[in-house]
Amino acid sequence: MSLRVSAILERKGVAVVTIPRDAVLLAAAEALSRHSIGALVVSDDGRAVQGIVSERDVVRAFARFGTAAVKRGVADVMSTDVVTCERETTIDELMAVMSQRRIRHVPVLSDGGLAGIVSIGDIVKLRLDELEVENETLEQYVSGRS
């Protein structure tokens, strides 16, 4: 039995921090810092996913453009080839795609609109909870036999 993305959204909620395409990179850095998150979904209406801008994108722009980075537009540095998932996607599939594509954040879509976001940290947290359940089940099994 493999858990699904919906199990993560039930715990963390479906809120997603978005930023419009025409924002400057400094605003993106401020939003990432303020919310202590690793990526923002780029969306003008909060529903359509136009791109994703991660801490890594900001660091790359900073390395490349130096002081001029503050005024670069989000649209210049965001990834537009966004990997998304659905509520029904299994965690195993999600782990595989994150590992292969070396990404840490995957927006969740429902009816074509933004319905959450899952991070690699959320997956590790879920896996830890699973481990606790496994240990409890094992204890019950062992005590049932003895």
Next chain:
Amino acid sequence: MSLRVSAILERKGVAVVTIPRDAVLLAAAEALSRHSIGALVVSDDGRAVQGIVSERDVVRAFARFGTAAVKRGVADVMSTDVVTCERETTIDELMAVMSQRRIRHVPVLSDGGLAGIVSIGDIVKLRLDELEVENETLEQYVSGRS
């Protein structure tokens, strides 16, 4: 049976990208970008861990100082309260500490010196490999019974 940090180091190797304490933040951003990694160990001699500087630290400095961030020193923004592990640390323990502390990179120490670094991505990759082994074992078990 829980895997240990040594299992990850056997796959990825023990190389760690370090940066000296007196480097400027722009140099840190360049090193993070060039190596496509999420954190640098701050170390003057490549052995003693004096701090860690992550993509998140760079983004925070960028948000806080704007253009002046390029000239800030690594020592000003690094975390000095570094969580480390050993080769014998179990992956389950490591996942728990990463999740609790909300960190993605943990340097590995051996005899007090730097002996590798483990990221949250490395753990997910290992977990995927484990899943494949579990599935194979399950298949053998099922075919053995039929």
